[in-house]
Amino acid sequence: MAAMDDKIRKAGRHTSQSEGLIFEKSAPGKRGIELPPLDVPAVDAQKELGAAQARKAVEGFPEVSEIEVIRHFTRLSTWNYAIDLGMYPLGSCTMKYNPRVNEHVARLEGIATEHPFQPAALSQGCLKILQTLQDCLLEITGMDAVTLQPAAGAQGELTGLLLIRAYLESQGNPRRKVLIPDSAHGTNPATAVIAGYEVENIRSESHGQIDVEKLRELVTEDVAALMITNPSTLGIFEERIAEIAEILHSRGALLYMDGANMNALAGIARPGEFGVDVMHLNLHKTFSTPHGGGGPGAGPVAVKKVLEPFLPVPVLVSKPDGSLALDFNRAKSIGRVRAFSGNFGVLVRALAYTLAYGPGIRQATEDAVLNANYIRKGLEGAFDLPYALPSMHEVVFSDARQKKNGVNTMDIAKRLIDYGFHPYTTAFPLIVPGAMMIEPTESESKEECDLFIEAMRAIAEEAATTPQLVKTAPHSTRVGRLDEVTAARKPILRWKPKTSPEAAD
Amino acid sequence: MAYPTTFRYTKEHEWIEVKGDTGTVGITDYAQHELGDVVFVELPKAGAKLKAGQSFGTVESVKAVSEIYSPVSGDIVETNGALANEPEKINQDPHGAAWLVKVKLSNPGDLASLMDAASYEAYVAEKQKETSA
């Protein structure tokens, strides 16, 4: 077990080195950036703005040198796990390789430097990027129109539901309810409420699929839509998707698809061809844009023709002279969901990714599904598999066997850290008690998959023979399990200077 | 922990002890155990109206939120202020110091549908069998 000595003053092994907060290194007179000299007459801010509006300085702001900033953040970075280091088997997160060329092109002068309000004549390059990405996403999804404005999947979900509402309103009745499977990601019900709908949960049947007979009962004139994830959060394709779509459409309701699991479908099947009316994509999942510790992402929304008039404004259009422009004049639009044109830098990265593969995108999907099934085969003997239908790009096990020794999914996940992996998704989807949701993605080699299988099997063995080792994991990290209870009871959410009584130390 | 015989219990794991026309309401030991370490309690102020069977607040652990359902209808006369700073009391003393609210009953008939200690203990035993299956 690695011991970490807080008293080490000089940098030691990176996992054991102490690194305080940047504020704790601060001292007056240090600078990290020196500005070029002012080439216009200086003004006195106090005089210019008046005493009532002027500020002397930001109290408590750090004062450190460039080298200290470099060392501070470099050291912090060494405490993180990352895709560049190894697999994240997180279900439905699609933690695939973030290609470096994407970072390069997003930073090009003429790409990173453009202002959203500059004239269209000086933005044709940006607009072409948007147009090309739109075309690619439509080809991949089999839908008719798309907006690139939403900043993340959850915002895409909201946009989708607002489009549904606007469409149904134009038909005379926006309706009251949205049906959501109990296996859905938390953003689905949260979003439905923000869109002004009531949530009605629909339970999955014994195979983990949508209960089609129950659906038949539940879809009334009050139901606006069903939000599905396909493949489901169990990694299983909804085999009766055609019937599901038919039931909804016959009663005037729509089918929304959460595109989080698109990594199982790109190049293989198109949601527009199996009855989906509106869906979002997570560019930070399927399309390789980096998670960066939690974001940014982008959540484009693709729709069938009937929803196109309601898309967020502005919409990209071609002018008679062949140039591209943004059209703000859209009477039926639901409005904007975000200022400017969306997370453009993320869109650039997604396009770079798509261009790298071209039609070969299918190979990535095949490898993703291959990896997931290979891991499923490798772990079937050691862990309980609650739903046995064929897996696509992810597989969900449960801790049922290990629970008998008091070892649960969270413990197994923490022990996996000691084996050099990031945990899989614990305790989700909710329909599987003690869930272990595993999605390797196509970025993992056979070697990495084998190492993962070995590690998980070893932990299953430990759970049976030395459960305490698993229950007290991880043992090899810089910090052990943190006291989340006290952190929630008495939250300390910022650093304060030592002079204040509630100072964080 | 034994379940006090002077209390009545709900299927949602709340208890109520009635003295005269006022009842003291809390959540049971089983509930706090299922929840884990309590970090926060959200309760309405005195004067708020309760309806039997309806949610009137929440109890939170780090990873979960549970609704608290009122066993009876009536008006809240007092809320336990100590829980704001010491939510852990709910784990330590769920049947005593961690009472949640005191309510003036508007319909004593509500009590008839609640379980007594023996029935509640049997109910909980069944639940424990289910979860460990």
Next chain:
Amino acid sequence: MRYLPKSPSERREMLEAIGARSIEELFQSIPERVRLKQPLHLPGPLSEMEIIDYFRARAAENSVGYTSFLGAGVYNHLRSVVTDALMLRGEFLTSYTPYQAEISQGTLQAIFEFQTLMCQLTGQEVANASMYDGSTALTEAALMAERLTGRHRVVVARSVHPEYREVLATYARNAGLQIDEIPFAESGEVDAAAARAAVSAETAALVVQSPNFFGVLEQVPQLAEIAHAREALLIVTITEAVSLGAVRPPTEADIVAMEGQSFGLPPSYGGPFVGVIATKEKFVRQMPGRLAGQATDNAGRRGFVLTLATREQHIRREKATSNICTNQALCALAATIHLCLLGKEGLKELAAQNLAKARFAAAELAKIPGVRRAFSAPTFNEFVIELPRSVKMVNAELLRDKIIGPLPLGPFYSELTKRGLVCVTETTSRAEIERFAAALRRALEKPL
């Protein structure tokens, strides 16, 4: 394909281990009639060199070589190369949301530092780990005020960024939140009398921007008093965060919704940026988004964790404070690094330079016959000028000199035709400012 680490023989081995004869077998659960039989029609595949060429070609079709005087919510500011050097470290760039705290301490400590910096800047007590951008931060702040007060109206100043107001309107319509708009006065500030009249016992919040869309500084203490007199909250939104280096923070506000793009993020045609919500501690449980909190482990070591997660969608689901999941973490990291580099004195000096450049530009433009300064109240680095002819037509002339001129206000405010919004930052040289003034003078001298 270079992103796929498998050889054909490994694929075969793996299929064998699974017991499948071909990869197609693994897709049997998809109904046959929807399984694609042909490859998709997509451009590519492109090599790395070809991808770079593609985007270089797109870059050449944009505004390289032009000098811009645009602001209006997106600002050209200096960026240190140190920021990218650190952000591009794989451990930051390619890491996941820090749900597993033990192996995400780098991200979590950086978030904690970000939260602290945002509090220091805005004069508030607690800040979250980011929202998508300023416009959605403002929207979430309004929804937060609705939850906190139980009231369903917000009074919004017209001088708040037009696109921010559009986003707010989209969300408000579906949340049953009514928007009451109030005008700006001749000075360019919020019409205080109108605010006083509009804020009622049904108002959840008074929403203003400072510096506002016209670059004008608002009188925050007075507006706070107006809101609080009716027990409404004051929400202040800030689009130009560098202003906080010279302008007093809105400490009287109950919620600050800020755009942090000015701190180390390039304009990038509108995103990704970084929204900030900062507020008083007593409101923290209604605050959306992630929060990093300090914690200790079993050996007493300090660490950081995501905390108060019960506010969020993955636990609270339909009762969550917001549906936000993915935020702008990497952008927040860039802002954190940038602010640490700038530091206390650097930010102060940067803000002073912005003020100086804008004052110089305003003085130069004022010398031009026909150009008038609109709005009399103090500004930071943006200001509005009034021209004797259409701003669009003048801008068309300026483009010939490779200058992107002031943002015409007419499309946003129909009563403000012939007015344009000028932004000058530390990145615009004196020579370019003088060149702009000369070109504008020439443009106005041209016969119509």
